Amino acid sequence: MKIIFNDNQEQVTEATRMANSIFENQVFYDKINLKESFDLSTASPKIISELIKHSSLEFKIDLFYPSGWRAIKYRNTIAYVDHRFPNTLFLNLKKINRKPEDIAATIIHESIHALDNEAIDYTFGHGNNSSKGKANTAPYWIGNLALKILNNDFNTESIIFDQEENDD
Numbered sequence: 001m002k003i004i005f006n007d008n009q010e011q012v013t014e015a016t017r018m019a020n021s022i023f024e025n026q027v028f029y030d031k032i033n034l035k036e037s038f039d040l041s042t043a044s045p046k047i048i049s050e051l052i053k054h055s056s057l058e059f060k061i062d063l064f065y066p067s068g069w070r071a072i073k074y075r076n077t078i079a080y081v082d083h084r085f086p087n088t089l090f091l092n093l094k095k096i097n098r099k100p101e102d103i104a105a106t107i108i109h110e111s112i113h114a115l116d117n118e119a120i121d122y123t124f125g126h127g128n129n130s131s132k133g134k135a136n137t138a139p140y141w142i143g144n145l146a147l148k149i150l151n152n153d154f155n156t157e158s159i160i161f162d163q164e165e166n167d168d
């Protein structure tokens, strides 16, 4: 798994570098392997960590700036994936005024969705887009694990990911 970002946007470039550093960090895989299970997942944490480690997926970040009706639709959306564009992460330019660590955690969260879409034998999403009760799903837990590692603080406060995504 590798994150690609080719535009010129400093925050996102830094977040991309951080996200790729997570994929090369053995602590990341070790922590997932220690988990017993994820909610809403047919794959064990160990299988998911293997899938992340060995996936050849190149996940490209595409910035978008919602205007008109899309500004309303995406008012709470930091990022989303669309099954019609399986290798693309759409990142909302209106929402990137955040710490690069937070953006990187969002990228990791979305990359778990991309991996879930790619892994036909398993499913490990988080159902609807409400963040309630999702902390122990793979995309949420792994996204927040990335944040903890990047902040070098395992007591760091968890963040809420995609409020609305891919509702086509």
Ligand SMILES: [Zn+2]
Residues within 6 Å of the ligand: 109, 113, 126, 139, 161, 162, 165
């Ligand atoms: Zn999500």
